[in-house]
Amino acid sequence: MSIKFSMVGRPVYSFGISSIGLLLLFVFIVISACEKDDICVDGDTPLLIIRFYDAADSVTLKSVASLRIIGIGNGEPLTTFTDRSSRDSVAIPLRINEANTQFQIILNSDGEDNTETGNIDTLQFNYETNEVFVSRACGFVANYELASNSLTSDTDNWIQGIEIINAAVTSQVNAHVKIFH
Known part of the structure; x- marks a missing residue:
């Protein structure tokens, strides 16, 4: 038919x-x-969360006035937060292809034309990088295991202490590092 x-x-x-x-x-x-759309919703490498605390009272958060953070080797201020703002916590990226990352953390940042007048402390984080497969859409993300940190000593350090409170950098939900000032 x-x-x-x-x-x-x-x-x-x-x-x-x-x-x-x-x-x-x-x-x-x-x-x-057909398969589900390949949209990556949870495939970001986590940032290192730093919280700033009062050195005299280690449980009280204390903002850093006019904070600026510059990645050494990058030369530019980080863009993960508003530059030269007063903050009690920040999220900063670690290098995926290196075993450490150094930062200049600047209190009371001010100045023009590459002339910084704030108090600069140099901090280095040492870590191991672990690649984790998330999905076909997201691919791999890097997780970190903090091993140590070091503060370069100078005559006017405003950072008085550093404590790693969560060495596994696998999410951005909780803080990883406390800085006392």
């Missing part, structure tokens, strides 16, 4: 039942072969 559509006595379209069945089968196969 076939279905014919005609126009002035001549068939224009002619489909057999088997042709319609094959067409429907093809459409079903194509639709069923």
